[in-house]
Amino acid sequence: MIRALALLLSAFLSIMPVAAQTPGDVRVALDTGAGRIVVAVHADKAPVTAANFLKYVDQKRFDGIVFYRGVGAADYGFVQGGAQNDPKRILPPIKHEPTSLTGLVHDDGALSMARYAPGSATGDFFIVLGKMPGMDAHPEAAGDNQGFAVFAHVVEGLDVVKAILSQPKSPTKGEGVMKGQILETPVKIITARRVP
Template sequence: MDRRLFLAAAAAAAAATSAHAQEAAPAAQPAAPPQPAPKPPVRVAVETPLGRIVIALHTKEAPITTANFLRYVDQKRYDGATFFRASRAPGAPEYGLIQGGVQGDPKRVLPPIAHEPTTKTGLRHVSGAVSIARNAPGTATSDFFILIGDAPGLDANPEAAGDNQGFAAFGTVVEGMDVAQKILALPTPGKAINPVMKGQIIDPPLKIISARRVP
């Protein structure tokens, strides 16, 4: 007989022999089965001559942007691309962003993707965030940037005038922020096609040796 049923039967028999006995308590319910462990995040290692940067992707929050990034990774389109931009904060050059990608190379670039604003994903542009570069919403392709320092102004802001959609954050650096800081400190004498990037173009640009999924 099951041990729990035996104990319940014994308790009922004891109650029957005593006029003052209390009714037996119900048998305890079996414990719920343990929940499966959450899946680890998808991670990508970007190898450069200055070291490795490992990015954890927020695939659940930003499915479109992470899937796009992984297409470039899995098809090895980032291999041989570069980090070409280092934008340093005025008066605080240890903070800013670095940008890399294929820069519209027609042999490497894939079609643009739909925009995923931070108001939809819940992600934020904090230090270590990885986000996708764009012009107008819906024009993002390969180029991504990494923040060294918080930049809340890059989040979507529905109350702002004009283009208020911000940028689409999609990952977080989990290893190699020291490498990102080294890239940020590289000299930037290069000529900028976009006036916004004047004084921010790394020359020579830093090669991306490879970008691969890692455990």
């Protein structure tokens, strides 16, 4: 009897549309001065952070912003872009969703929110090249151990991200840890739009 029910349920699920089974990812295209980057936003795994990013996209708050920071070289490091605290662009800070909660990690192509203290993220994000487990949450560690909030992954255009990372950095721009990490010529995000 149990086996018959399992077979019946399996047959029913196989004819249901995939979207009915899981909310799935939302694709967003970032058309930049260096080329197109398409990302899969994990709305089901990181609902708060994904909704925040999509709000910036839907309200066209990312149109005209830039990737302004590059840390690392070749295919290991990250590039950062966003609203840069522009009062006309930023939305209120969001609740922090650590990787220990979402199950997402800072691996190749991950998008994550830039922040100061947990709960301070607004409209700046970064794209990781390579694996950076040190950016994940580490609840066993002392101090601010919450890491950064991964919410999406690049599905097309990782070569564009690598090209942005390879841009020359200014030796004088930036303050504190960012000194020497600011791109000499920022790369503009022309538009950010949902795509099928």
